[in-house]
Amino acid sequence: MNRKPVVAFLCIQNSCRSQMAEAFGRHLAEDVFVSRSAGTCPADRINPSVQRLMQDLYGIDMEKEGQFPKKLEALPTVDMVVTMGCGVRCPVLPGVKALAWEIPDPAGKPDPEFRSIMKTIRAQVLALRDQLKGVAAK
Secondary structure, eight states: OOOOOOEEEEOOOOSHHHHHHHHHHHHTTTTOEEEEESSSOOOSOOOOOHHHHHHHHHHOOTTTTEEEEEEEOOOOSSSSSHHHSOOSSSSTTSSSSEEEOOOOOOTTTOHHHHHHHHHHHHHHHHHHHHHHHHHHOO
């Protein structure tokens, strides 16, 4: 049986977008890939708006599931990285397949913008799942 690829969602603080992507990956794509996230300069905690809205809108309790901001060095070996749109400061792992999602940072924005970005990230995770599922089937 083939091992599922490990996908790491990366940004600077690992408190908003990358955490959303990891949570959606765990809930929507665990049959296709293993989700992880990290940042180069992690925040002390996940953004409270992210935690609240993920729970309210999708029933995902990130804290209960053990998600927290992590340093890039804490990642296991990964097969793919997805950067969240943090420009030149975003971490890159040499020799690992990389995708760049240009998703704006919702930190400090009102709930409607958070919801819109969550919806975008959810759709991107589903598209990645379908893409990797197609590769695995070949």
